[in-house]
Amino acid sequence: MTDSEFMDRAEALLARIEARCDEINDETDADIDNQRVGGMITLTFPKGSQIVVNLQKPLHEVWLAARAGGFHYRFDGSAWRDTKGPGEFFEELSAQASAQAGLQLRFA
Structure with missing residues (x-):
């Protein structure tokens, strides 16, 4: 995958997260605050916990950091896989x- 292809796919992923947060907030009482700065989105939950999704451009990876730990993903041609x-x-x-x-939330 070229750098340009990675950025296109990664930007689409970040946009999908932002859009889905808005939908979840409209559909539920989740009240997720999402803020994007460049290639990073921070999701903040009502009790103060956060999930951070950021792009690792040199590695062509997307990283997800949550209370449970950190996860790294690469696009395999059809999906972002661990x-x-x-x-x-x-x-x-x-x-x-x-x-x-x-509460049960779905980002897919």
């Missing part, structure tokens, strides 16, 4: 956000 296992980005983001919000 570099250390079979996990998919939006599944993990959904699981981590659900745990931190205290």
Whole structure:
């Protein structure tokens, strides 16, 4: 994947997170505050916990940091896959956000 292809896919991923946060806030009482600065989005939950998603351009990876730990993802041609296992980005983001919000959330 070229740098340009990575940035196109990664920017689409970040835009999808932002849009889905807005939808979740409209549909539920989750009250997720999302702030984007460059290639990083910080999701802040009502009790103060955060999830940070940021781009690692030189590695062509997207990193997700949550209370449960850090996860690294690379695009495999169809989805963002965990570099250390079979996990998919939006599944993990959904699981981590659900745990931190205290209610079932879906980012896919």
